[in-house]
Amino acid sequence: MLLVGARAWGEIIVQGLAMALQTLETTCCIVGGGPAGMMLGYLLARAGVPVTVLEKHNDFFRDFRGDTVHPSTLELMYELGLLEDFLKVPHQQLTSVGGVFGGFPFQAANFRHVPTHCKFVALMPQWDFLSFISKRAKTFPAFRLRMHYEAVDLLRENGRVLGVKARTPEGDVHIRADLVAGCDGRHSTTRKAARLEVQEFGVPIDVLWFRISRVGNDPEQLFGNINFGKVLILINRGDYFQAGFIIRKGSFEEMQRKGLEAFRQSVHQIAPYLGDRIEELKDWAQIKLLSVQINRLTRWHRPGLLCIGDAAHAMSPAGGVGINLAIQDAVAAANLLAQPLLHGCITEALLARVQRRRELPTRITQRMQVNAHKVFEHVFQNPGPLKVPWQLKMGSRIPGVQRVLARVVGVGIRPEHISGVRNRPVFGGRLVRGIAVCAGAITAVTVAYRLWRVQN
């Protein structure tokens, strides 16, 4: 026998009398409180759809997973009327991205001309971003966030997903829903449980993340340091650098065997301006290995289930686009699904429309990341001082190249907009132009890379 224990807006708590198992009912159960899940939860609750977000951790703090909030995401904040408050959260503003390649300083992307309100990338720790969205989402009565709820399986009947089984500190819970949104990242439980087929794209790199303090005369906007077979990314976080040392996949153990001093020397060799601060690295415990993957589901849905964000397509850190792509997926999903969810008429055909809308931007972005990885691979093969390729010298002088790259990275392909927002700025919906710009950028990168390989 079942008893309705309590009724809250957006969630019905049904308690089984004969057993300790609790059942919750909602309209959309979102698994994963990362960028995709929190944004989808916010948007659906804003539209009045009862939604419950399950997050397996107890808070938003976790390993460094990227800080880059791109102009496309900032534009969505503007469209939602949240931008002013969002920019009050401490962050740094990156107006251009560049680096030093074999001693040659270059600018890769210049965001000052992107057709959005914010002409910069906001560097904000991911936990601050997620806390901001969750606070705003909690103002909607239809929103529930359940921390420390880990989805362990799907509830199914006759081939349809009916909800989620979750493990919580208080015991197991069943959450029944019209739709389960798998936003649980690249190790997604939902996609595994649904047996969705994953297509893997080989990745030759891993990243070691650590912090080093920053001083006044350090470069402000500089990002990549590439030389001597090594790549070091330094992200300005105010009083410290979030540093990412890119290594050959699977080579971390070998580096550890060579010792911390050898690692410190490697970092110092390509960024000598760090000086004595390199001594701040005293223990391997300060250095976190993050394994990079690129993959994509061939089908993002099953009846009653839709995967988005990294759960549908794991992204590499190259270009710092993963968070933003996950958020774009969430916006597209909310635009297409909020009304059908409200009216109880969600079909698999609608879920397929979300995949159709977001698959092209995903494919193009992942292709660019795969190409960027090839450049890293080539750098690894040249342990001596790097010769600056003429293509880089020439490219950095051609007017407009940095603007195009800034647009591709900062705004992306097929940028999404909040449904019903009028008076959008200039960049909305121009798919053909977007594809042309991206095709140009991919061709330029591919040709430059091939020419460079021929030369070396």
Ligand SMILES: Cc1cc2nc3c(=O)[nH]c(=O)nc-3n(C[C@H](O)[C@H](O)[C@H](O)COP(=O)(O)OP(=O)(O)OC[C@H]3O[C@@H](n4cnc5c(N)ncnc54)[C@H](O)[C@@H]3O)c2cc1C
């Ligand atoms: C080393 C590294 C650096 C990166 N740097 C950047 C960067 O600078 N900029 C950028 O834009 N992107 C970056 N990315 C990519 C970016 O982190 C992801 O693309 C992005 O976080 C995807 O968002 P998501 O919401 O889909 O998934 P995630 O951010 O992975 O969020 C998934 C959430 O689901 C939760 N979860 C998982 N399983 C369960 C479960 N069973 N039950 C309940 N909850 C669950 C997790 O705890 C997590 O909170 C980086 C990635 C890596 C690996």
